[in-house]
Amino acid sequence: MIAELFIIFIGVVLVNNFVLARFLGLCPYIGVSRDLKSALGMGLAVVFVMTMASAVTWVIYYYLLAPTPHNVWFLLWGDGVDPSAFDFSYLRTIAFILVIAALVQLVEMVITKTSPALYRALGIYLPLITTNCAVLGVTVLNIDIFFKAGEPLAGSFIKCLVQGFGAGIGFTLALVLMASIRERLDLADIPPALKGAPIAFIIAALMSMAFLGFTGLI
Amino acid sequence: MTAILAAVFTISGLGLIFGLGLAIGSRIFAVSIDxxxxxxxxxxxxxxxxxxxxxxxxxxxxxxxxxxxxxxxxxxxxxxxxxxxxxxLGKILEEEEKTTARIFCRGGYDAARRYLYEGIKTCQAANQIGGGVSACDYGCLRYYTCQKVCPFEAIGIDDRGNPVVDPELCRSCGLCVRHCPRDLIRIVPSKSEVDIRCSSRAKGKTVVKVCAVGCIACGKCVKECPVEAITLEDNLARIDYDKCVNCGKCIEVCPRNIISRV
The missing domain is CATH 1.10.15.40 (Electron transport complex subunit B, putative Fe-S cluster)
Incomplete structure (x- = not known):
């Protein structure tokens, strides 16, 4: 089990890195990677939200959306034999968006109250996570990978948590790497036409290719 | 039918729960803002x-x-x-005087350079190699970091390559003062119109070698000043703004053309 979790973690951080291999969450990857400090803040906020979202969406999918004998609606109105009429997995996207939006709002409130310093450091990046496709991506992929025909695989809840956490770490890794490179780019001798975003795109492509080297690691 | 109802209840129920959760959360975690x-x-x-x-x-x-x-x-x-x-805030404010930034060097293109500099184009970098790129130890390096940092675009370059502050636009925030590696910029009262635009504390002989518009501490302005506002200190003449009456007599006697009206 531990080995399996470790493989999931390494897989999602390096091999299937959300930014560099799956190309999710590219907006903050370019937008918030100008300096290291804010990149790190943004990354940590994403780690937190992704882990929480993974946990909550697993519960919602398992008990409300999937056509399993545990489905709450099936238990209430079903005939006790065939749960297939209670397949609400088509509501997955809208339900998960709700979860993520509410979660980010709640996290923002808690941080405002408990740690104003952290709130000031994160600033606008916190609300930005609401619409970050990487967060929705990780919850949807959790369901795709760890549920078979609506029925969860063994230990899928903890696996979802690890994948969510790992995806956040992978996102942070990509963001921090990019920010460190871009901080140096500011002082480098670059053709004027390529300054700023153009050179950042070239670097992003190079980094993505570099991460291809992890293919086949697991 | 039950399937449709269940779908409606799922989404509206989730919305309701999250909405209530946030409402309660905003009460619990409310931060009072003044x-x-x-x-x-x-x-x-x-x-x-x-x-x-x-x-x-x-x-x-x-x-x-x-x-x-x-x-x-x-x-x-x-x-x-x-x-x-x-x-x-319920406080009483003391009266204040309007101020502006002023750059104390007029070396410009005429001032000699020590070497050909091809490094990073900021004054801080140009100041670090071999005692700075300008031959005068006190003079402007002419990479115009002050102009770049000014948030109000109050600093321009005159036809002789000197950065000059437009007192109309300057709001004396002091950013340029902090960025000048040679401390050539100071915040001065706006009412002063006449000033000595040199910061060189080098001996007269050294100044003459490297710059056509450097103060050689001849003392003519000190003698000419009717209100004794000018003093010589460390081979450099300085005006006391409290005493100066902006008469401009020193401008005429300065052999090096350093003193000017804004």
Whole structure:
């Protein structure tokens, strides 16, 4: 089990890195990677939200959306034999968006109250996570990978948590790497036409290719 | 039918639960904000130049509210704004004098260079190699970092390559003062019109070698001044702004053309 979790973690951080291999969450990857400090803040906020979202969406999918004998609606109105009429997995996207939006709002409130310093450091990046496709991506992929025909695989809840956490770490890794490179780019001798975003795109492509080297690691 | 109902209940139920959760959460985690904070922030210039020493205008407003900072801390805001802020905080403001930044070097293109510099184009970098690129130890390096950092575009370059401050646009935030590696820029009272535009403390002989417009400490201006506002110190003439009456007599006698009217 531990080995399996470790493989999931390494897989999602390096091999299937959300930014560099799956190309999710590219907006903050370019937008918030100008300096290291804010990149790190943004990354940590994403780690937190992704882990929480993974946990909550697993519960919602398992008990409300999937056509399993545990489905709450099936238990209430079903005939006790065939749960297939209670397949609400088509509501997955809208339900998960709700979860993520509410979660980010709640996290923002808690941080405002408990740690104003952290709130000031994160600033606008916190609300930005609401619409970050990487967060929705990780919850949807959790369901795709760890549920078979609506029925969860063994230990899928903890696996979802690890994948969510790992995806956040992978996102942070990509963001921090990019920010460190871009901080140096500011002082480098670059053709004027390529300054700023153009050179950042070239670097992003190079980094993505570099991460291809992890293919086949697991 | 039950399937449709269940779908409706799922989404609306989730919405309801999250909505209630957030409503309760906002009560539990409510942070009381002083209404004056918003008002102070509105009064501040919204330029986020950082001249006050805080991280932007909203941070400055917080500092003002917590009485960490004086009402007149924002060097950019007008005196009226300072008064309004003081009023809002229930404080009394002392009268202040309008000031402007001034650059004390007129070397320009005529001043000799020590070597050909091809490095990073900032004054800080150019100042670090071999005692600085300008042959005068005190003179302007002419990479115009002051112009680049000025948030109000108040610094221009004249036809002789000298950076000059437009007193109309300058709001004496002091950013250029902090960025000049040779301390050539000072904040002076706006009422002073005549000034000695050199910072060289080198001996007269050295100054003549490297610059056509450097102070050689001949003392002519000191003798000419009717109000004894000019003094010589460390081979450099300086004007005392409190005594100066802007008569301009020193301008005519200076053999090096350093003294000028703004």
């Amino acid at each position: 209404p004056r904070l918003e008002k102070i922030e509105e009064l501040l210039p919204h330029l986020n130049c950082g001249a006050c020493g805080y991280g932007g205008c909203s941070d400055c407003a917080r500092a003002l509210l917590e009485e960490e900072a004086e009402p007149a801390i924002c060097p950019v805001a007008s005196p009226e704004t300072h008064r309004e802020i003081a009023e809002l």
